Amino acid sequence: MPTAGGPTQKGQCAKRVSILDAAAEVFCREGFSGASIDEIAAEACVSRQTIYNHYREKETLFMAVVQDILDRTNAALFSILATFPKRADNLEDDLTAFAVRLNRNCICNQDGKFIQKLVETEGERYPELIKIWREQGPGKIDTALSALFARLAHAAPLEIDDLDLAARQFLALIKADMQMISLFGEAPTEEQLQTSARNAVKTFLRAYGKVKTEQASQKAGALGQPA
Amino acid sequence: MPTAGGPTQKGQCAKRVSILDAAAEVFCREGFSGASIDEIAAEACVSRQTIYNHYREKETLFMAVVQDILDRTNAALFSILATFPKRADNLEDDLTAFAVRLNRNCICNQDGKFIQKLVETEGERYPELIKIWREQGPGKIDTALSALFARLAHAAPLEIDDLDLAARQFLALIKADMQMISLFGEAPTEEQLQTSARNAVKTFLRAYGKVKTEQASQKAGALGQPA
DNA sequence: GACCGGTTGGACAATAGTGTCTAATTTGAC
DNA sequence: GTCAAATTAGACACTATTGTCCAACCGGTC
Numbered sequence A, B: 001m002p003t004a005g006g007p008t009q010k011g012q013c014a015k016r017v018s019i020l021d022a023a024a025e026v027f028c029r030e031g032f033s034g035a036s037i038d039e040i041a042a043e044a045c046v047s048r049q050t051i052y053n054h055y056r057e058k059e060t061l062f063m064a065v066v067q068d069i070l071d072r073t074n075a076a077l078f079s080i081l082a083t084f085p086k087r088a089d090n091l092e093d094d095l096t097a098f099a100v101r102l103n104r105n106c107i108c109n110q111d112g113k114f115i116q117k118l119v120e121t122e123g124e125r126y127p128e129l130i131k132i133w134r135e136q137g138p139g140k141i142d143t144a145l146s147a148l149f150a151r152l153a154h155a156a157p158l159e160i161d162d163l164d165l166a167a168r169q170f171l172a173l174i175k176a177d178m179q180m181i182s183l184f185g186e187a188p189t190e191e192q193l194q195t196s197a198r199n200a201v202k203t204f205l206r207a208y209g210k211v212k213t214e215q216a217s218q219k220a221g222a223l224g225q226p227a
Numbered sequence C: 001g002a003c004c005g006g007t008t009g010g011a012c013a014a015t016a017g018t019g020t021c022t023a024a025t026t027t028g029a030c
Numbered sequence D: 001g002t003c004a005a006a007t008t009a010g011a012c013a014c015t016a017t018t019g020t021c022c023a024a025c026c027g028g029t030c
Helices: A009-034 A037-044 A048-054 A058-081 A091-107 A110-122 A127-136 A138-155 A163-183 A190-208 A214-222 B009-034 B037-044 B048-054 B058-081 B091-107 B110-122 B127-136 B138-155 B163-183 B190-208 B214-222
Strands: none
Touching (some): A009 A048, A009 A058, A009 A110, A009 B009, A037 A048, A037 A058, A058 A091, A058 A110, A091 A110, A091 A138, A091 A163, A110 A127, A110 B110, A163 A190, A190 B163, A190 B190, B009 B037, B009 B110, B037 B048, B037 B058, B058 B091, B058 B110, B058 B127, B091 B110, B091 B163, B091 B190, B110 B127, B127 B138, B163 B190
16 A cells, blocks of 8 residues: 555546646646636646645646646657668658658647647747756657668668658658648648658658659650760 | 927837846746846846836837837748749749848748747747737748748749648758757857758758759769659 | 555635736927 | 926826745555
8 A cells, every 4th residue: 555545646646637738738838927826726626726736836737737648649640750661662652651640640630730839929938938848848759860771771662861861851741741731720631641751752852762662763754864 | 299398209219128138138048937128127227117108018028029029020021922933043042032131031030039938938828929920920930931832833834732840841951950050049140041941942942843953963863863 | 443655625825927007207299 | 498298207096926844635555
């Protein structure tokens, strides 16, 4: 028996989760200054005092929310990076599926939008926010992708001079349509995710593919490519 | 004589400008809720009452700031779009120079960052913000670029199936490096602007160029492209 | 049933911000 | 110098928010 008497730890934990979720929601909607503890308490169906019991002050709560979301995002990111394609066959399909997963579970989902918004709005005032974002969050996607492309370039007909640059451009293309869509608040549909990722990967492979696809070479041939 | 007596309209105008500049600064740094009128007044070297004389309430001031910056950005955007390359010779250089201008004077400058931040943070609460952003601001770059690429594709060896997509991807590539850089608060150096734009344009042209550059065809040939 | 930690609602002081009002002051045109 | 509009500093009422304190109150565990 861990601690004798009182409500179970499961109850406490449930409260904590409830508070963190509500706080994330409100902080994201209203920003740090605009969010009030009362509003968070109401949304979490919890008394204000309970929040102050768990988190000493507003800033503590804020940091806990950020850390919580970064942990989740980090876990998702880790598992998704493990699915980066390693072989050349079906490269377009595999890369597209990878891009869809990245967008759906890391970048365009609730957590991803929250973190991005936070870094952008509160980054100036909480520099350590940017620090932990770079170390634990989506900030490290770039370098991770860079390494994965390096490995892939050995197995697949890719010609990549600057791996870091390619990784950044891959990400930029992946996110190109998404920011537009998610401005309207709603999450992108599965179909939007698919076509957007496919478009991005097609362009990326046209730019970095060593060997042209059959269609492309046919096109190029028909249009009179220099011998 | 417009109005007799009293401080000149030039004086009034100077105050207005001073207030708008300071308000933009503070709103951008603190967000709408976090910004206080007193802080803005101090930064503008103006009494609080003067602000209330010019702008009835905080929200009025906020909207005036947004409108002011959108006007400036719009003018800059208009004049830059007019410099979009029309001929095929020196396409890479011309597109690169265009991209640099776009980034330097519309997207990465103070105004551009402000508007982007604003739309992202206050867009949910002020939907009309998104509306005027789409109608008067950078939100319309996409469609404008799409039309320009359509025209360019007639004169240059570009093969663009989906013009809107190409425009979005061009912008995404253009901005790929910038967001990273401007997260740190400081404006990108001229050198960063140049290399970033050149990288983006190179990739874009590799993806959408009908005719390969000599280097590229040599490379492709040397590496055994299918006949 | 009694205990005990966590929870609740409400009262509370302290602080900060908005928007108004006023009297004194500055500014530039005449 | 005079005048009128604009500006200023400060006081002010009002509201919202943070963070604390406390008595009452659950809900398991013994």
